[in-house]
């Protein structure tokens with residue numbers, strides 16, 4: 014309505030220009046510009062207002078100084094023969110150009126052209142009549158327009174989700190969700206809630222583990238709350254009831270794993286830990302679990318391997334005499350060797366450089382995946398292939414680990430004794446053969462075996478190593494409790510006999526101490542992220558399909574409604590009045606439900622036998638001049654203690 018009314022009332026553009034400027038510049042205008050003006054004049058009357066605006070801009074754009082070729086250029090011969098006249102001609106041409114541009118601008122603003130619609134008219138109409146500068150998609154304007162549109166869409170999407178009854182949570186930013194502050198310059202970032210929280214605790218933001226921040230947010234929004242990472246909805250479960258309802262009572266819906274691009278690129282979504290919930294995961298996990306059990310997981314037959322490994326630990330520790338040392342490499346080597354014995358049927362000497370290199374590469378890969386620009390691969394997958402920095406480093410690490418593991422698998426295939434399989438790899442290779450004969454669609458193959466071994470290392474090394482290190486640290490900080498543990502060992506096992514799993518039942522205080530360390534430190538504090546495979550309702554909230562779910566095991570273990578004085582180190586909370594061990598269902602360091610830790614029995618065996626052997630042989634203390642280490646831990650999928658040194662005295 015507006016468009017047609019405005020166009021029919023249009024006076025001739027020529028007239029318009031003269032009327033507004035009141036000058037005779039039209040006569041002084043060079044021929045080419047006159048042509049442009051003529052084209053404006055010749056414009057058919059039935060054109061829409063927006064098209065008129067564009068045409069006007071196009072015609073004037075030709076006279077815009079600086080962009081198109083100059084309207085008039087004096088012949089070069091003039092420059093040589095009469096330099097003064099040449100200069101005058103040039104400056105006249107420049108003046109005319111400027112005037113022409115001016116005239117164009119005035120013509121644009123002339124009252125005869127279609128005017129922008131009134132304030133209250135609908136926005137699509139106003140957009141139609143917007144000045145061409147706004148509509149033109151030059152690189153900056155276009156990008157800004159697209160970005161604003163994306164922001165608007167993202168924001169409305171997020172809010173539509175909030176409105177649909179999803180759990181409460183902090184207000185997300187458009188597009189980036191709740192972690193937009195990482196994109197801010199440092200001086201603004203300091204005002205974010207994360208930095209304010211870190212300042213209140215007297216720490217650097219990086220020192221605050223995500224489990225602490227999420228526990229803080231649960232205090233504000235409740236035990237089931239949500240936030241957004243980009244447009245991904247993440248729901249955090251912070252108390253035992255919601256964790257049990259999701260992972261046990263609605264296990265079929267809450268047992269998938271999210272598709273994280275970096276993880277998918279590295280694991281090819283194979284193996285067990287990050288595999289999708291479904292028949293392939295079920296077959297592979299069932300086979301792996303029963304094979305590990307066959308080789309002694311949770312049984313006495315594995316005991317000698319763990320005890321043998323402890324002999325090397327003892328030797329290595331004694332080498333330091335009474336000097337402080339970092340216990341990490343010794344404990345890490347020992348724990349990895351137990352997995353090696355199960356998977357490869359062999360242990361590696363602590364001085365074996367290839368083995369050491371592999372262990373370093375595995376921790377380095379985890380570290381760079383969580384703390385470097387590699388995280389950007391989750392936004393833009395192709396960055397993974399960049400030929401520099403952490404991108405290149407990760408690909409190289411992958412290549413080295415692949416070569417190491419594939420060689421071991423190849424050696425096993427060549428020396429496989431069908432009648433007498435020696436380890437996990439042998440059993441798997443036999444199963445591959447069997448499946449090949451009976452099931453053409455089988456998921457069992459050598460490629461899959463490679464990823465499962467990687468999983469057993471990643472899931473089984475850092476977790477147990479860190480649990481043992483935390484035990485040593487808590488014993489050093491609580492000498493009275495260390496003494497009580499040693500008294501119990503003395504009473505039940507004595508000084509010389511090697512510990513056995515059969516002693517466990519008679520050592521409730523020692524077991525309660527290990528459990529209390531696990532309760533306070535929770536080495537896998539946020540479990541491994543889960544994902545819903547369909548829409549559901551949890552604790553009255555709607556949880557859409559594809560929601561990432563983080564069970565905050567750390568919060569569950571510090572819940573004051575369950576644990577009295579939850580921040581205190583108090584092993585007796587796991588003992589009844591007669592000093593017998595109480596099993597508490599709210600103690601869940603290995604997670605619960607279908608995705609519960611596959612190595613729980615192995616980890617419990619290792620922890621008990623290693624801890625008891627260490628306490629039997631040594632007393633641990635921190636060096637006198639050392640500062641008390643922070644007990645918040647360093648987060649990197651697992652929660653490790655900050656590096657510390659220790660002194661041993663032989664018992």
Ligand code: HEM
Pocket residue numbers: 285286287298468469472473474476477480536537540541542602603604605607608609610611612613615616
């Ligand atoms: C103290 C030591 C350990 C702790 C605290 C621990 C804890 C956990 C936790 C919390 C999960 C995630 C559960 C979930 O997603 O809800 C997990 C998964 C897993 N753990 Fe452990 N773990 C330990 C040792 C081990 C060991 C020694 C192995 C190897 C044999 C192992 C193998 C696995 C595997 C394969 C999974 C993935 C299970 C799946 O996705 O189906 N863990 N562990």
